[in-house]
Amino acid sequence: MRPALLLAMGPGIAERLLGPPQRARLARLARTDDRLVAHDLAAPEPAVAAALATAEVLLTCWGAPPLTARVLAAAPRLRAVVHAAGSVKHHVTDACWDRGLVVSSAAAANARPVAEYTLAAILFANKRVLPAAHRYRTLRTHHDWLRELDGAGNHGRTVGIVGASRIGRRVIELLRPFALRVLLHDPFVTAREAALWGVQKVALAELCAGSDVVSVHAPELPATRHLIGARELALMPDGATLVNTARGSLVDGAALLAELSSGRLGAVLDVTEPELPPADSPLYDLPNVLLTPHVAGSLGTELHRMADHALDELERYASGRPFADPVRREGLGHSA
Structure with a gap:
């Protein structure tokens, strides 16, 4: 199964996160246009809105837009969020958990x-x-x-x-x-x-x-x-x-x-x-x-490691297996 996928993250992040090997692997694992990156899901441009309507998976990273109830209403087929970074608190809302979405994080890689x-x-x-x-x-x-x-x-x-x-x-x-x-x-x-x-x-x-x-x-x-x-x-x-x-x-x-x-x-x-x-x-x-200017976390080539981790999780999802690093609602109260 190759799920429909939409990239959602801050401007300029996807270009740094996904090198040629990661883009090639993403194309094998999912149906997506890796040139289309959603920065705003509250008022998306037409191409983003169309992709959101059919997306089963969101691949997110730093600067991902909040997944509010209104956004989820425009994404009826969405089932999973694969986050290629650490904390998901900035974009995974209560509406996501209420919807029953499965969420993964690359916190281990970061x-x-x-x-x-x-x-x-x-x-x-x-x-x-x-x-x-x-x-x-x-x-x-x-x-x-x-x-x-x-x-x-x-x-x-x-x-x-x-x-x-x-x-x-x-x-x-x-x-x-x-x-x-x-x-x-x-x-x-x-x-x-x-x-x-x-x-x-x-x-x-x-x-x-x-x-x-x-x-x-x-x-x-x-x-x-x-x-x-x-x-x-x-x-x-x-x-x-x-x-x-x-x-x-x-x-x-x-x-x-x-x-x-x-x-x-x-x-x-x-x-x-x-x-x-x-x-x-x-x-x-x-x-x-x-x-130092908040550089201890992933930067440069280290972003590719987070991408590889996220793609590993995407591969698990596409093959019907559970995430290796799931994020659970009950654990967010004492985690980053």
Whole structure:
């Protein structure tokens, strides 16, 4: 069976997501015009409206338009949404679940580059690469680095993982080859589960107080806003580093900036609140901060991995098999 399929995502995304191998495979798996990409399903152009009316599957990615009840009414044959990215919360609405649509996500594929970025950040933080690089640029002469960096290094350090999300669990996996102690805080994980992963489950306060690096991987929910606040930051040891590749809202930005400005803590921040800090923000210039523009997730060639994952799911659907990575309504309350 080759189901009728419509691409629905933000402008310019499909061109990056689908390389020639992915487009060829898509043509084998589904009946679709891969040049037709829906950016707006609320007021679609005629060609999009016609494709939506016959589509059985939507292939979505970043910037996908919301699938409201009105949109679904114009898509009477729609049965599945295959999302070639992580969270589906921005476009899969209650109307989709009420309709009984099956939904898949490539969150597992997108977790890999975020976890790899995080691993690099942790190893660099414990090695004190950021302050050493800044000092090197400033001094530009011979210096006793062994003395200045005495106590640095990854051997025997403690890393705290906040949130056993897909990314958090992947980071735990990547840390296994290293001589690191790993603590975990996640209210939905049991101590036994944590032990099976080779980590120790602890309260958030204990994690912050006992970690050389604290890495945030919890979902963005009302309950997790400012999960890392002034109290948690104050508990972190002098010289510790906060890594945030989740969402800026999980960290109290004002409290963090105070700690960073004092020089007591360091930070690797791929996300902030707001997402683009003001032009005069000290975060751009502080020597103990690595600030990146939300690039830890898939980009460049990594987008093709998400596309391949989505096409694997499409192949399962077309052959009558269940998705390998389904998204379920009941799980969205504590996931990204």
